[in-house]
Amino acid sequence: MSQILKLTAWELLTAYRNKELSPVEVTETYLNQMHATQHHNAYVLPTPERARQQAKDSQERWMKGNSLALDGLPLAIKDVFCTLGVRTTAGSKMLGNFIPPYESTVTHNVAQAGTVTLGKVNLDEFCMGSATTPSFTGATRNPWNTDHSCGGSSGGSAAALANGSALLALGTDTGGSVRQPAAFCGVVGVKPTYGRCSRWGVVAYASSLDTPGPMARNVRDAAMLFQVMAGYDAKDATSINQPVPDCMANIEGSLRGKKVGIPAQWYEQAKIDPEVKEVWDKAMRAMESAGCSLVPVNLPSMDYALPCYYVLACAEAASNLQRYDGVKYGFRAPNVTTLEDMYTQTRGQGFGDEVKRRIMIGCFVLSHGYYDAYYTKAQKVRQLIQSEFQRVFCDVDVMLTPTTPTPAFTIDRPSQDPVAMYWNDILTVPVNIGQVCAISVPAGMTAHGLPIGLQIIAPALHEPRLFQFGNFIEQNMPKCPLPF
Amino acid sequence: MDLTTGKQPNYNRFNSFFMGMMDMNAHPIDTLQRLARIALSPQERETLGADLNRVFAWISELESVDIQEASHHTPPVMELRADNVQQQHTIDDVLQNAPAQRDHFFLVPKVLNV
Numbered sequence: 235m236s237q238i239l240k241l242t243a244w245e246l247l248t249a250y251r252n253k254e255l256s257p258v259e260v261t262e263t264y265l266n267q268m269h270a271t272q273h274h275n276a277y278v279l280p281t282p283e284r285a286r287q288q289a290k291d292s293q294e295r296w297m298k299g300n301s302l303a304l305d306g307l308p309l310a311i312k313d314v315f316c317t318l319g320v321r322t323t324a325g326s327k328m329l330g331n332f333i334p335p336y337e338s339t340v341t342h343n344v345a346q347a348g349t350v351t352l353g354k355v356n357l358d359e360f361c362m363g364s365a366t367t368p369s370f371t372g373a374t375r376n377p378w379n380t381d382h383s384c385g386g387s388s389g390g391s392a393a394a395l396a397n398g399s400a401l402l403a404l405g406t407d408t409g410g411s412v413r414q415p416a417a418f419c420g421v422v423g424v425k426p427t428y429g430r431c432s433r434w435g436v437v438a439y440a441s442s443l444d445t446p447g448p449m450a451r452n453v454r455d456a457a458m459l460f461q462v463m464a465g466y467d468a469k470d471a472t473s474i475n476q477p478v479p480d481c482m483a484n485i486e487g488s489l490r491g492k493k494v495g496i497p498a499q500w501y502e503q504a505k506i507d508p509e510v511k512e513v514w515d516k517a518m519r520a521m522e523s524a525g526c527s528l529v530p531v532n533l534p535s536m537d538y539a540l541p542c543y544y545v546l547a548c549a550e551a552a553s554n555l556q557r558y559d560g561v562k563y564g565f566r567a568p569n570v571t572t573l574e575d576m577y578t579q580t581r582g583q584g585f586g587d588e589v590k591r592r593i594m595i596g597c598f599v600l601s602h603g604y605y606d607a608y609y610t611k612a613q614k615v616r617q618l619i620q621s622e623f624q625r626v627f628c629d630v631d632v633m634l635t636p637t638t639p640t641p642a643f644t645i646d647r648p649s650q651d652p653v654a655m656y657w658n659d660i661l662t663v664p665v666n667i668g669q670v671c672a673i674s675v676p677a678g679m680t681a682h683g684l685p686i687g688l689q690i691i692a693p694a695l696h697e698p699r700l701f702q703f704g705n706f707i708e709q710n711m712p713k714c715p716l717p718f
Numbered sequence: 719m720d721l722t723t724g725k726q727p728n729y730n731r732f733n734s735f736f737m738g739m740m741d742m743n744a745h746p747i748d749t750l751q752r753l754a755r756i757a758l759s760p761q762e763r764e765t766l767g768a769d770l771n772r773v774f775a776w777i778s779e780l781e782s783v784d785i786q787e788a789s790h791h792t793p794p795v796m797e798l799r800a801d802n803v804q805q806q807h808t809i810d811d812v813l814q815n816a817p818a819q820r821d822h823f824f825l826v827p828k829v830l831n832v
Contacts, residue, residue, distance in 0.1 A: 590758070597750055650771060
């Protein structure tokens with residue numbers, strides 16, 4: 235195994251600067267690793283020629299002394315970001331042949347920073363799911379144990395980082411889709427504040443919740459990627475027009491005197507796996523030893539975050555996915571004779587089961603007579619949860635929780651009950667509903683060798699705290715050396 | 719009315735929902751698939767119907783939330799960009815992904831019966 239794959243972003247940039255390594259050499263090493271790990275099915279579209287060209291361009295910049303912030307660093311892109319001239323499927327048969335005529339803002343930003351795109355990686359269809367098992371592109375395997383799920387929906391991004399076939403990756407997080415796969419695969423995943431990273435050019439699922447986020451193998455690399463992904467974008471009406479904070483400046487800062495909230499009802503939640511709870515306890519003790527005080531906090535409406543999320547996300551999905559009608563782009567069912575037939579057959583054949591389920595839930599909650607009972611009610615519950623987060627963050631700097639109630643489940647887990655499956659997101663969804671930000675950091679392993687992730691939650695716009703506390707966990711909790 | 723069988727009135731709320739829809743005689747899953755414009759196979763009707771029953775019962779938990787203390791929703795202020803015409807794409811760019819096209823138009827099955 236090449237030692238090049240073990241280097242962090244910071245170490246690679248130093249090696250480029252000192253002319254010990256070149257982007258061309260590093261890119262070839264990563265492309266070889268991508269080939270060697272094909273059985274994990276992380277990449278749905280490798281783009282080796284594009285990567286080689288970008289690496290060559292990067293090498294020239296390094297030689298001329300005008301290198302960029304992330305020049306020559308290998309990157310995987312979740313196949314939900316539109317990439318100019320490069321197929322973008324969102325994991326769906328519906329977009330199986332879609333070649334975007336434009337580039338998303340986030341992928342544009344990272345390309346402007348000099349990254350080398352290795353390819354597009356797998357996801358749950360239209361980001362709807364937490365296992366990365368879409369029927370169209372096949373399941374992605376967890377590199378730690380291929381019988382287990384890599385999580386989702388940004389499962390391809392997490393698996394590519396964990397199997398050494400990417401150094402950095404882009405994900406999107408609507409209800410935990412960056413943090414949960416990061417926890418399952420032993421890597422770092424960040425859900426920034428909604429609006430920090432532009433949604434322009436990201437295939438829409440639930441527009442009021444969709445948040446692009448960085449994924450990496452360590453906290454510092456994730457911070458570097460966040461720094462170039464984020465920023466105001468006039469093309470996204472919900473983009474935050476405020477300067478992006480410097481997340482590197484205080485990353486090593488002391489935690490002495492900081493207050494860490496522990497949500498009481500989650501701590502007492504019987505459904506949290508004992509090994510996960512043990513890691514959580516250990517992190518609390520480490521933070522106390524570092525001079526933090528632990529504060530039990532109460533968020534009474536948090537138990538309703540999950541049903542609230544499914545009402546809002548499905549309603550928005552039903553509306554957003556109306557555009558897939560077989561007329562303008564994407565799949566059209568063959569042998570249809572009427573317009574109505576074309577719509578229904580195209581959508582019936584083009585969407586997978588989970589997408590159909592969520593569109594139909596959305597149609598129900600938005601229908602006449604039930605809109606107020608479900609959609610309006612869920613909007614008010616969202617307000618309630620947001621105020622509870624605001625109240626709690628008057629007393630604490632961050633909150634500490636596990637990222638998921640259990641380690642990675644097995645890939646063949648029968649999904650007979652969608653509600654049981656949705657429960658997997660119970661610790662991540664409140665962050666999206668509450669409009670705050672969070673990071674998942676690997677913090678330990680189970681006896682069976684699966685990673686366990688912890689989540690730091692900070693108030694909106696306070697991403698530097700995520701990286702500071704995340705770095706503390708990384709430095710003070712057992713390491714999860716990646717399986718490659 | 720149960721979405722799978724169309725017989726058992728499991729949840730009154732959903733029962734009344736479907737009774738209130740335009741076509742009183744339609745099977746409930748048909749009503750939803752018509753709203754969603756999604757054609758389902760007989761097997762999908764059965765499995766999706768059962769799934770949706772479980773989900774609808776679950777999201778009904780929201781009914782018990784006391785929202786008296788929820789503040790009035792003030793949507794965030796969105797910045798509008800200047801309303802200037804910009805050349806972003808050509809017609810050919812836009813049509814390149816169309817499943818069927820002719821003479822710079824999207825082609826669809828015949829709509830008017832003339």
